[in-house]
Amino acid sequence: MGAESGLGLGLSHSKDANFEQWYTEVVVKGEMIEFYDITGCYILRPWAMSIWEIMQESSFFDVEIRKMNVKNCYFPLLLTQKEKNNLEVVSVARSGDSVLEQPIAIRTTSETIIYPYFSKLVRTHRDLPLRLNQWCNVVRWESSPMPFIRSREFLWQEGHTAFATKEEAYAEVLDILELYRRIYEEFLAVPVIKGKKSEHQKFAGGLYTATAEAFVPNSGRSVQGATSHCLGQNFAKMFTICFDDGKGEKALVWQNSWAYTTRTIGVMTMVHGDDKGLVLPPKVASLQVIVVPVPDKDADDTRLIFDACASTVKSLNEAGIRAEADCNDSNSAEWKCSHWEMKGVPLRIEIGPKDLANNTARAVRRDNSSTSDIPMADLVEQVKAMLDNIQQNLFDAAKRKRDACIQIVNTWEEFAEALSQKKMILAPWCDKEEVEEDVMTRTKGEMGAAKSLCSPFEQPALPEGTLCFASGEPATKWTYWGRSY
Structure with missing residues (x-):
């Protein structure tokens, strides 16, 4: 457990309090990268490489550009x-x-x-x-x-x-x-x-x-x-x-x-990502479901629980769902849950003695930690629906947070205040290169200079007489501004 309350297995920084340190910890302890002897060069571990391969070949981009006759x-x-x-x-x-x-x-x-x-x-x-x-x-x-x-x-x-x-x-x-x-x-x-x-x-x-x-x-x-x-x-x-x-x-x-x-x-x-580690969208996660056995220490049905886990994985795999079971006897069920939370697996299925008796499984979502008991007879259909819901929920939550950070400004004073609050700023602009250079010069500091990010293709209405926030000249477009990586 990390030094700060509520942190995941091995994390010592929270996302809100120490973002840069949190990020470095998460990509290392989430088994995405390993540091290399040359600064700035990193070993991409299978957990990260699989995401790249899914976007490349298995699901999307390479398939789509081949349709466009790109060789x-x-x-x-x-x-x-x-x-x-x-x-x-x-x-x-x-x-x-x-x-x-x-x-x-x-x-x-x-x-x-x-x-x-x-x-x-x-x-x-x-x-x-x-x-x-x-x-x-x-x-x-x-x-x-x-x-x-x-x-x-x-x-x-x-x-x-x-x-x-x-x-x-x-x-x-x-x-x-x-x-x-x-x-x-x-x-x-x-x-x-x-x-x-x-x-x-x-x-x-x-x-x-x-x-x-x-x-x-x-x-x-x-x-x-x-x-x-x-x-x-x-x-x-x-x-x-x-x-x-x-x-x-x-x-x-x-x-x-x-x-x-x-x-x-x-x-x-x-x-x-959150204070428990990675959170992976199901579509790019190499492992979409982890099945964890939760046997009682003195129970006689441990082997039956392990068999149920194996059968569950088989059913999910046959339905095209990327699933595995963690049946490592050397780690406790609690440790396994924290470990797979750190790695961001979208859905965890737990099977214990009561689940075995009731012919059900406990499903735990990584995105919101909600739990539900699923009848084994409906497992595949409900898991598919949950994964789709997780994917959509992650996007919706991210969009809400992003939209809450967008601020429309019209004057330099409003711009400077929004920038100090780490906003993504939408402002009317005269589209002159020397004006952008002046903005960068005036905002240069420890956090880095602000610059234009893009002029959106979907332009809001620009009322006649609107002036550029930075120069006071007639504005010709709306443009997003802010600091960037």
Whole structure:
């Protein structure tokens, strides 16, 4: 038991009182990561890796992009030239005792690796659209690393596509962004806001960036959950990616790139976790149900209880529910319950002597700790219904908490007050880059500067004569502001 009252097995910090320390404890003691000798690099344990694999293949994203005729491929980790972006590139200068003639850089993103290949593949309009994706790792030397949220090495998918027309490229940006929304909202049960990044915050070299923005109420910080970039024709010019348009003319392609990362796991943990540990949405949990035997010490029916647990797991597995039984004799039932609560398993089924006699099982929900007795005859149907209800309840609760943190402001004074209260702020803005730079300068401090997060695609009405909260000039749009990871 932790030092603070009500904490889960082994936790010493509460989510409300010490959020950053709580988060680190939960991802370690919830068996998501192990720290590595290189700061900012983490070992992803099976409990975390399974979530990534479920989102990747088993349930959703890879299936959906294949429907869009996106082909998976793989490009090298190493570059022969420094990438032209605003990220620090890690270089390799030696191989054993030998100094390399030319230092080799490690990718932070793959535009400069993939687009020379695009220029070879694209010759005529018949070669388009060209749509590739890779699942891989990248390295970014973050100054303040944080597990999942800002790792120095992380996993992601990165899609790179080329089209003959602007209209096709624009349409794909939004199609991919909708898939990202569904990952967050339908699988991770985390609400997001779809919108457009400002010129100051967009992907360097791109035409514009669309984003799915999440928010963590306990820290008062936004998270750029996933991005879909329209690159326009900028990279096509740089790498000479052009095609014969069928009329004897050469034309530059229109390109997009899009990605989501293992950051998703960190956002999910921050939003749903509590003082008992992780809370996993059923759709992404590798183990949806844990069955725990609760025998009496002096009872003669222990073996019958264990058999009932095994039979329950078999029935659930056959129905497509990911379930296991914890029949380890070396740990008490109480310890097992705390252990699986720490790991965030959505539903716990307990079977004891009374349950055996009544042909029932005790179900305990991880999201709200409610309990109910289920007839064994209805077990599969009721467990399925409970898992669906848990998934929806997690999303609804997260959305309520997120919405309670959104504050609409109209003046700088209101903005400053809302920022001090760790709000996600919606404010009228003149959409000028120098104004955003001024906001960042004026709010710079120990907590980090505030910046624009996105201008939502679903814009509230902007009354005529509305002024920008920061400059006093005529406002042209509503934009979310706040601090971010």
